[in-house]
Structures are given as C-alpha cells and as structure tokens.
Amino acid sequence: MNKKFIKKLGEKLIHGLLTLSGSITSIIVLLIVIFLFKEGAGLFNRSTLGDDMVLAVNKSNPLNKIKAAKVKAIFDQQVTNWKQVGGKNDSIIIIRLEDLSTYYTEEQLGANLENVGACVSKLTDSLSGAVVYVQKKFVTKDFKGKVLPEEHLSLTEFFFGKEWFPTAVPSAQFGILPLILGTLWVSLGAILIALPLGLGVAIYLAEIADPRLRGVLKPVIELLSGIPSVIYGFFGLVVIVPLIQQAFNLPVGETALAGSIVLGIMALPTIITVAEDAMRTTPRAMKEASLALGATRWQTIYRIIIPYSISGITAGAILGIGRAIGETMAVLMVTGNAGVIPHTYLQPVRTIPATIAAELGESAQGGIHYQALFTLGCVLFVITLLVNLGVEYVSSKRKF
Amino acid sequence: MKKTIILVMSLLVLAGGAFAQKIKGSDTMLPLSQKEAETFQKEGKGRVTVTGGGSGVGFTALIDGTTEIAQASRKIKMDEKLKLTEAGIPYKEVIAAYDALAVVVNPSNGVSELNREQLEGIFTGKIKNWSQVGGANLQIVVYSRETSSGTYEFFREHVLKNKNFASSVLSMPATGAIIQSVSQTKGAIGYVGLAYVNREVKALKVSFDKKNYVAPSVEAAMDKSYPITRPLYYYYATKYEAKVKSYINYVLSPEGQKIVLKVGYVPLSK
Numbered sequence: 001m002n003k004k005f006i007k008k009l010g011e012k013l014i015h016g017l018l019t020l021s022g023s024i025t026s027i028i029v030l031l032i033v034i035f036l037f038k039e040g041a042g043l044f045n046r047s048t049l050g051d052d053m054v055l056a057v058n059k060s061n062p063l064n065k066i067k068a069a070k071v072k073a074i075f076d077q078q079v080t081n082w083k084q085v086g087g088k089n090d091s092i093i094i095i096r097l098e099d100l101s102t103y104y105t106e107e108q109l110g111a112n113l114e115n116v117g118a119c120v121s122k123l124t125d126s127l128s129g130a131v132v133y134v135q136k137k138f139v140t141k142d143f144k145g146k147v148l149p150e151e152h153l154s155l156t157e158f159f160f161g162k163e164w165f166p167t168a169v170p171s172a173q174f175g176i177l178p179l180i181l182g183t184l185w186v187s188l189g190a191i192l193i194a195l196p197l198g199l200g201v202a203i204y205l206a207e208i209a210d211p212r213l214r215g216v217l218k219p220v221i222e223l224l225s226g227i228p229s230v231i232y233g234f235f236g237l238v239v240i241v242p243l244i245q246q247a248f249n250l251p252v253g254e255t256a257l258a259g260s261i262v263l264g265i266m267a268l269p270t271i272i273t274v275a276e277d278a279m280r281t282t283p284r285a286m287k288e289a290s291l292a293l294g295a296t297r298w299q300t301i302y303r304i305i306i307p308y309s310i311s312g313i314t315a316g317a318i319l320g321i322g323r324a325i326g327e328t329m330a331v332l333m334v335t336g337n338a339g340v341i342p343h344t345y346l347q348p349v350r351t352i353p354a355t356i357a358a359e360l361g362e363s364a365q366g367g368i369h370y371q372a373l374f375t376l377g378c379v380l381f382v383i384t385l386l387v388n389l390g391v392e393y394v395s396s397k398r399k400f
Numbered sequence: 401m402k403k404t405i406i407l408v409m410s411l412l413v414l415a416g417g418a419f420a421q422k423i424k425g426s427d428t429m430l431p432l433s434q435k436e437a438e439t440f441q442k443e444g445k446g447r448v449t450v451t452g453g454g455s456g457v458g459f460t461a462l463i464d465g466t467t468e469i470a471q472a473s474r475k476i477k478m479d480e481k482l483k484l485t486e487a488g489i490p491y492k493e494v495i496a497a498y499d500a501l502a503v504v505v506n507p508s509n510g511v512s513e514l515n516r517e518q519l520e521g522i523f524t525g526k527i528k529n530w531s532q533v534g535g536a537n538l539q540i541v542v543y544s545r546e547t548s549s550g551t552y553e554f555f556r557e558h559v560l561k562n563k564n565f566a567s568s569v570l571s572m573p574a575t576g577a578i579i580q581s582v583s584q585t586k587g588a589i590g591y592v593g594l595a596y597v598n599r600e601v602k603a604l605k606v607s608f609d610k611k612n613y614v615a616p617s618v619e620a621a622m623d624k625s626y627p628i629t630r631p632l633y634y635y636y637a638t639k640y641e642a643k644v645k646s647y648i649n650y651v652l653s654p655e656g657q658k659i660v661l662k663v664g665y666v667p668l669s670k
Contacts, residue, residue: 165564169562241584242584251539332573333572338569338570338571340568348570358573359547363460
C-alpha cells in the first residue's frame with residue numbers, strides 16, 4: 001500500500017515537473033514577445049525631430065508643416081529654395097545652434113548661453129527664409145517666429161518609406177522598405193541555393209551512399225553547423241565577395257548574392273541532417289515492397305521515401321529558412337549594408353538583423369532610434385512567424 | 401569542498417570587479433587604451449579592463465552607470481549630455497590623444513589628392529565616377545562605418561559639414577572590414593584611422609583650402625597641417641574621480657604619450 005503510494009507520488013511529481021518546465025518555457029517565450037512589442041510600440045508617438053528639439057520658421061512663411069523627408073532634404077542642402085517644398089520664392093537659410101556664432105559674438109550669446117533664446121528669436125524674425133533647429137528650452141514665450149508642429153512617424157512612412165537614416169539630424173528617417181526587401185531577397189536566394197542542394201545531399205546520404213562513406217560524410221557535414229557565423233562572414237568577405245566581383249565584372253562584390261551564398265552554406269547542415277534523419281525512418285518494409293513491385297531505386301525515392309518523410313523534410317527547411325532570415329553576423333559582413341531597394345542580386349543590400357546588430361549598441365536606451373530597432377525586431381518576428389505558419393499549413397495538406 | 405571553491409571564486413570575481421577600472425566605448429581608442437592599461441598594470445598601479453563597442457555604447461554605459469570611463473572618438477552629443485544631467489551624473493572630459501582620419505582608396509587608383517568639396521560630393525553621392533575628379537572612368541564605390549561609430553559622426557560633421565551620407569553608401573561593421581574591402585575593390589574609397597593605414601590601401605592627400613594638399617602622418621597631424629584630425633576623449637563621472645585619476649594621469653604623462661605614438665596615434669603636443 002505504502003509502496004504503491006510512493007510510486008504514485010513519484011509519478012505525480014515527475015508529471016508536475018514536466019508540466020512546470022513546459023509552462024515556464026512558454027511563459028518566457030511569451031514575455032520576450034511582449035517585451036519586444038512593448039518596446040517597439042512607442043515609436044509612432046515620438047517626434048522624428050529628436051527629443052526636446054523644435055523646428056521653427058519666419059512668421060511670413062506660408063508653410064505650416066514640413067514632412068520629415070523634406071526636412072532632411074532641406075538640411076542636406078538638396079533643397080535650397082522654399083519654392084521647392086511648396087512655399088514662396090525665397091532661399092532657405094539653415095540655422096542650427098552652432099551656426100549662431102556666425103551671426104552673434106560670444107558676448108551677445110552670454111557666457112552661459114542665457115541670451116540664446118532672444119538671439120534665436122531675433123534672427124528668425126529678421127531672416128524671411130530662415131529655418132531654425134534648436135532645443136525646446138531656447139524657444140521662449142515671446143518667440144517671434146513660427147514653431148512648426150511635431151511630426152510623428154506614420155505607419156505608411158514606416159513600412160513604405162524608402163530611406164533608413166535613423167541618426168539623421170534634424171529629421172530621422174525610418175523607412176524600412178529597403179530593409180524588408182533586403183532581408184527577403186537574401187533569404188530567398190539562400191533557400192533557392194540550400195534547399196535543392198541540401199535535399200540532394202540528404203537523399204544521397206540516406207539512400208545511395210554506402211555506409212562507410214556516410215560514416216565519414218555525415219560528421220563532416222554536421223561539423224559545418226558548429227562553425228561560428230562570424231567565420232562564415234569572414235570567409236565570405238575574403239573569398240566569395242572578390243569571386244563574385246570578378247565573375248560578374250562588378251564595381252563592388254558585397255552583394256545580395258554573396259549574402260545568399262554564405263547563408264545557403266550555413267543553412268545546409270541543418271537541412272541535410274534533419275531531412276536525412278527523416279528519410280532514414282522510412283520503414284524497410286515499405287521500401288522493399290516498392291522495389292518488389294518492380295519500381296526502380298529513383299521511383300522508390302520520390303514515390304515512397306520523400307512522401308513518407310515529408311514532414312521531416314519540411315521541418316529541416318523551416319529551420320534552414322529560420323536560420324537564413326535571422327542570421328546576423330555573416331550577412332553584416334558580406335552584403336555591404338547599403339540601405340537601398342534592391343533590383344538585382346548583384347547589388348548591395350541591408351537586412352533587418354544586420355541593421356539591429358549594427359545599430360542597437362549605439363542607440364541611447366528609450367530613444368526613438370532604440371524603439372525603431374525594436375519595431376524592426378517585431379517586423380522580423382512577424383515575418384518568421386508567417387513563414388513558419390505557411391510551411392506548416394502546406395505540409396499539413398500533404399499528409400497521406 | 402565544492403562550496404569552498406565557489407565561494408573563493410565568487411570572492412575573486414568580486415575583488416576583481418571592485419578594484420578594476422572599467423573603460424568602455426570607441427573601437428578606435430581600443431588599441432590605445434588596451435596598450436595603456438597593459439603597461440599601467442605591469443607597473444602595478446592598478447587593474448583596468450577595456451571593452452569596445454563604439455563611442456555611443458560608451459556613453460550609454462556611462463549613463464547606465466555600467467562603466468567608470470567612457471572612451472570616445474567624438475565629443476559628447478547634446479542628447480547624451482542631457483541624459484547625463486537628467487541621471488544626475490556630473491562628468492569630466494579629458495583629451496587623451498589625437499587621431500587623424502585617412503581617406504583611403506585602392507592602390508591601383510590614379511587619383512592621389514582630393515579637396516573637401518570633392519570628398520563631400522563623393523560621400524553624399526553627387527560625384528559618382530572617378531573621371532569627375534581626375535581619375536579613370538570607373539564607378540566610385542563608397543565605404544563608410546556603421547552609424548554607431550564615432551568615426552562616422554566625426555567624418556559627417558567635419559568633412560560633410562553635417563550633411564547625410566548617400567543611402568547607397570556601403571556601411572561596414574569594422575575598420576578592418578573597410579581596409580579589406582577597399583584593398584579588393586578597384587573603385588573603392590573609405591575612411592579609417594591613421595593607425596590602420598597599411599600597404600594594401602593608398603592614403604590620399606587631402607586639402608580643405610584647395611591649395612595645400614597634405615598626406616596624413618603623425619607629424620602633419622601634430623602641427624595641424626593635416627585637416628582631418630580629431631581629439632580622442634575620456635569621459636568619466638566625477639564621483640569616480642579618485643578611482644580613475646591615477647590611470648588618466650598615467651595616460652597624460654610623458655610615458656603614456658609615448659605609448660600613444662607607439663600605437664599609431666598623435667600625442668598631445670607639448
């Protein structure tokens with residue numbers, strides 16, 4: 001009686017522990033997702049001008065607001081006349097805090113900058129084409145210019161904006177279209193390279209290679225997945241990049257193609273290992289029945305073995321795609337990271353993970369740039385989720 | 401037994417953490433600070449741990465209180481200054497050395513000098529072919545550093561006069577990657593710290609007044625004839641002053657400045 005009770009208790013305990021570990025893991029995953037979205041959500045309430053900064057113009061200026069992209073064009077001096085942004089015909093005069101010293105002496109500004117507010121006000125009033133970018137605290141109540149309202153980032157600007165300049169002053173640009181396209185571009189290329197090659201190798205290892213050769217090949221392939229990604233990146237930069245440059249006679253070798261090749265190589269071991277394991281679970285009886293019916297080896301492979309192990313093969317493909325989309329370091333080193341919309345595989349691209357990795361360290365915690373990077377993380381999360389759901393849907397339909 | 405080992409180890413970690421001064425920030429200053437820290441330690445003056453990550457990372461760490469000294473290859477930005485004031489951390493700024501930025505091209509490139517306006521045109525994307533600045537008919541491929549680097553900020557402020565880089569610029573995660581890419585790409589141009597220039601790339605003569613073209617060198621940077629020169633800073637919170645002063649003084653001493661020269665940077669002129 002007592003013995004039975006202890007046994008039961010032990011089982012209950014193990015049962016409880018397993019449930020607990022399962023739920024803890026799920027909760028942690030959920031918490032990470034919530035954290036990601038919480039940090040990323042604030043982006044759309046922030047002024048793109050930067051914290052505590054304002055943009056002001058002369059009172060006679062007919063413009064009541066200027067779009068973020070135009071602000072950048074003005075301060076980059078690509079636009080030099082108000083007419084080009086819908087105002088009257090007057091040349092634009094840019095005034096930053098540093099520029100005040102060309103208009104006023106240090107004495108006039110005050111030893112502790114106490115007169116800056118008055119100077120800014122006077123200057124804005126006297127120059128009809130002025131656009132002023134200063135700290136909020138210098139714009140006092142009796143400011144004689146016109147303060148433009150804060151511009152917030154809109155969803156359209158975020159998803160369809162074509163420029164990613166997170167640190168541009170005064171108006172940061174957060175258009176992620178080039179980054180999304182870059183990521184998809186590189187991942188797609190990687191899968192196109194890795195999937196056929198990986199499946200081929202898996203079939204060869206599972207069905208055709210003789211056991212001794214397989215005993216050597218498989219550990220070697222598995223070794224590939226143990227190499228740190230920065231090594232792949234360096235290999236890509238030193239070997240693949242110059243190779244592509246010479247092969248296609250390009251001005252620059254850091255291209256989407258280089259990223260795809262490196263990622264393809266990195267995804268190979270996952271795809272091969274998982275797919276091969278799945279194929280080898282095909283029951284011997286099924287294979288022998290097929291061969292006994294007069295089917296050739298190839299017919300057996302694609303009529304019996306592949307359909308039987310399709311779920312394992314899909315799992316391998318998902319893991320491979322997952323690795324390709326989320327890979328950071330290797331891509332950062334070989335794709336050139338230029339934030340432009342790619343038109344061919346022979347152009348530099350910038351991917352989402354590379355952007356996050358390269359920029360997160362610099363962005364001050366809680367700033368708009370920091371939040372934009374978290375929003376990028378959310379976007380990446382959603383893309384990966386969609387890919388996984390899509391592949392699972394497809395594979396569930398193929399069951400027989 | 402096991403417990404004792406754990407106890408001893410954690411004590412050691414604690415002790416190391418308590419006495420070591422932490423420096424964090426600019427990758428440009430990494431070789432300098434490491435060498436300084438090494439000799440500083442060898443002379444038994446204290447322990448210093450140095451990590452990189454970019455100037456911005458150093459300031460973030462200073463604001464979060466996870467480092468005692470932030471090393472930076474640019475001046476502190478307005479918003480970082482405000483964040484430090486908000487967090488109630490008064491700080492001090494020390495110039496440790498100077499660095500000259502060299503503009504480098506592929507050795508096969510025929511162009512050997514450029515002025516500031518031409519550099520601005522190239523890096524903002526207005527000039528796209530080497531023939532426009534007196535070179536061969538070859539597309540210009542522009543390499544830049546990631547936005548987290550102080551080198552990027554300094555170059556934008558000083559050479560591009562606050563204009564933004566073109567979006568087609570290729571940004572590389574490290575100076576080493578820029579050297580590698582410039583050495584293997586014919587039409588490439590990039591900018592690196594003076595200490596990184598080697599035989600695989602060609603450093604250009606630069607002029608800001610269109611008259612005197614000066615090649616980057618320690619001497620030219622010291623007498624200020626080379627225009628793209630920047631100070632390298634240490635920032636530390638005033639409350640750690642007692643702790644970090646001996647290291648800072650060591651770097652500023654004649655011995656420390658000798659190391660500056662040895663690592664390839666420009667010592668403070670006396």
